[in-house]
Amino acid sequence: MATFTAEAASEDDVAHQARSVAPVIWLLGKIQSGKSSIVRALTGASGAEIGSGFRACTKSADIYELPPEAPLIRFLDTRGIGEAAYDSTDDLAVAEGASHCTIAVMRAMDSQQDRIVETLTRVRKRFPHWPILIAQTHLHEAYAPGEVHIQPYPYATDDTSPTSADQPLPGDLRRALGYQRQLFDKLPGNGPIAFVPLDFTQEGDGYEPRLYGLEELQRQLIIVGPAALNAALADSAEGTTSTDNADIHRLIVGYAAAASAADLIPVAAVAAVPAVQARLLQTLGQRHGLSWTRQTALEFAGALGAGFVARYAAGFGIRQLTKLIPLYGQTAGAAAAAATSFATTYALGKAAVYFLDQRHQGDTDNAAVQKVWADALREAFDLAKVRGLSDNETTDRGNDKGPAA
Ligand SMILES: Nc1nc2c(ncn2[C@@H]2O[C@H](COP(=O)(O)OP(=O)(O)O)[C@@H](O)[C@H]2O)c(=O)[nH]1
Ligand SMILES: [Mg+2]
Numbered sequence: 085m086a087t088f089t090a091e092a093a094s095e096d097d098v099a100h101q102a103r104s105v106a107p108v109i110w111l112l113g114k115i116q117s118g119k120s121s122i123v124r125a126l127t128g129a130s131g132a133e134i135g136s137g138f139r140a141c142t143k144s145a146d147i148y149e150l151p152p153e154a155p156l157i158r159f160l161d162t163r164g165i166g167e168a169a170y171d172s173t174d175d176l177a178v179a180e181g182a183s184h185c186t187i188a189v190m191r192a193m194d195s196q197q198d199r200i201v202e203t204l205t206r207v208r209k210r211f212p213h214w215p216i217l218i219a220q221t222h223l224h225e226a227y228a229p230g231e232v233h234i235q236p237y238p239y240a241t242d243d244t245s246p247t248s249a250d251q252p253l254p255g256d257l258r259r260a261l262g263y264q265r266q267l268f269d270k271l272p273g274n275g276p277i278a279f280v281p282l283d284f285t286q287e288g289d290g291y292e293p294r295l296y297g298l299e300e301l302q303r304q305l306i307i308v309g310p311a312a313l314n315a316a317l318a319d320s321a322e323g324t325t326s327t328d329n330a331d332i333h334r335l336i337v338g339y340a341a342a343a344s345a346a347d348l349i350p351v352a353a354v355a356a357v358p359a360v361q362a363r364l365l366q367t368l369g370q371r372h373g374l375s376w377t378r379q380t381a382l383e384f385a386g387a388l389g390a391g392f393v394a395r396y397a398a399g400f401g402i403r404q405l406t407k408l409i410p411l412y413g414q415t416a417g418a419a420a421a422a423a424t425s426f427a428t429t430y431a432l433g434k435a436a437v438y439f440l441d442q443r444h445q446g447d448t449d450n451a452a453v454q455k456v457w458a459d460a461l462r463e464a465f466d467l468a469k470v471r472g473l474s475d476n477e478t479t480d481r482g483n484d485k486g487p488a489a
Contacts, residue, residue: 093355102342113189142174154338212273336433
């Protein structure tokens with residue numbers, strides 16, 4: 085199998101390649117408005133991870149990539165808004181590099197949002213379709229002592245008034261939310277814009293639920309955000325806690341995305357699929373404290389069985405898998421190839437983790453490894469369906485390229 089004989093791609097190459105297809109969410113807002121908290125809630129990453137995961141990017145922004153080894157999603161965090169004059173040109177250039185969406189973050193009770201309005205106006209003049217989500221945070225700053233979050237969540241996010249019907253709201257909230265909405269009445273362009281009131285509090289604050297409005301934020305991201313975003317967020321949408329398994333899972337999905345990039349954008353791609361897969365196996369081995377030898381590699385290949393890729397990939401209809409690929413505009417043939425690379429890389433990673441766990445326990449059960457492989461391919465398929473990635477008619481006509489591994 086090519087993967088086991090390929091020279092492993094370097095970590096830098098894999099990261100670069102994954103990055104080239106990873107969607108960017110641009111967070112725009114004043115300091116302390118709640119941008120990092122949103123990243124944390126959406127990804128399930130811990131506060132510490134968020135803190136160290138950001139690196140300087142442009143003069144005015146940091147970028148946070150998840151997972152760092154093979155970025156699946158990128159957050160562009162704009163600093164310094166509200167202080168000196170903010171020029172969005174550099175940030176825009178980064179956000180433009182991939183699919184994009186802006187989440188503007190503002191405290192609900194903070195009426196001074198000129199910089200944000202100016203910046204978004206400039207963005208929409210250049211890109212009329214650019215989707216914008218406005219997160220209105222820190223709701224409880226408007227509450228009277230003892231007041232609690234309204235349940236069920238009452239806010240209508242896409243029509244013109246902040247709440248449906250005549251729902252009473254705490255304190256001055258209706259006026260404050262309404263005021264912020266009308267700041268964007270004259271925004272140029274015709275891309276979607278949605279307002280999501282939310283309150284992401286800390287354990288000790290005493291508000292329930294702690295992540296009030298998270299579901300609505302996710303729902304709106306799915307509506308306004310590009311399909312790529314949904315695919316990238318799909319795996320973290322369920323839980324907000326980060327476990328080792330979730331980390332490994334994300335790592336595998338990131339590598340799968342990097343592998344798919346090799347087919348989608350040959351110019352940007354620096355590592356071929358087997359090289360990316362070889363690096364994935366090495367990385368997973370390291371996580372398990374095992375370095376692959378020729379012997380273990382052969383055993384793993386043997387466990388999977390000869391011809392396993394062809395056998396299972398055929399069963400699931402590779403053409404269907406094209407919907408998995410979080411990019412549009414590519415040619416159908418490339419999409420089919422990319423989907424194959426994505427799915428086989430994903431399945432290979434899952435099977436390898438299982439194989440490595442088994443070895444750790446001194447077990448070998450080839451049938452079980454093969455089942456993990458088959459289930460993982462099915463998962464890749466379901467991921468595409470469940471997440472409602474937009475159907476792309478052209479991809480269904482793609483010609484299947486042979487399995488990549
Ligand atoms: N009550 C409440 N606190 C929040 C919310 N979002 C963030 N915070 C808190 O506000 C502070 C600043 O949040 P952070 O996400 O770091 O803001 P950033 O500077 O925009 O990244 C932290 O102490 C957060 O815990 C929110 O929606 N409601
Ligand atoms: Mg921050």
